[in-house]
Amino acid sequence: MIDIILAILSTLGALSILFASIGILRMPDFYLRLSVTVKASSLGVGLLLICAAIMFPDDASVTTKAIAIVFFLILTAPIAAHMIGRAAYFIGTPLWKGTVVDELDGMYNKETHELQSDPDKAIDKSTSTFNDQIADNDKETR
């Protein structure tokens, strides 16, 4: 019985890690790749660690370490993803050409690195030379 539970949990974990890696290879731009990667890989590694915790039932240290790793991953993966996404937007990584709306367009002050939250104070794109980051073709992001 416990073997079946372990097999199901490890299969789900390995498959979600596989989907994360297929997603990072196939998604059309950086931001979609980031969105796929962080969530699916955290879920997969969490399920594999639950497997390890079930596998050694009479040892509390394995359970403690598994809970510590899962807690640490859930705590740190969104922070790292947020910081790398923000840095990517600053250095001008292009968005996919099919992007419908870019709500950060003109809201970041590129000198002071401050975020302007009022849409009326954004940079006026009709008068400035600031052009949007949405890519014109597939070659820029692939």
Added chain:
Amino acid sequence: MTLSTYFDFIILPILTLSVVLVFIRLFKGPSIVDRVIALDLIITIGIGIITVYSIRQNQKILLDVAIILALIAFLGTIAFSYYIEKQKDD
């Protein structure tokens, strides 16, 4: 099929294939941030591989390595994004 052969012949090959697929993105990624997240994902998959390996070899001590790898991955991504954001040559 026992659980040990299932881990050996199904789970570990799936994880290895994932590492190979991510390595293609690390190799060809058009910008530096693609390479940073590919490296982060490789380390995260490495934590999973270490976990499965510690189950297979019955070595509980290997999970300590996984804790250290999780720390290193987080600090590496934070450091990369800090210095990428500071760079001046836009």
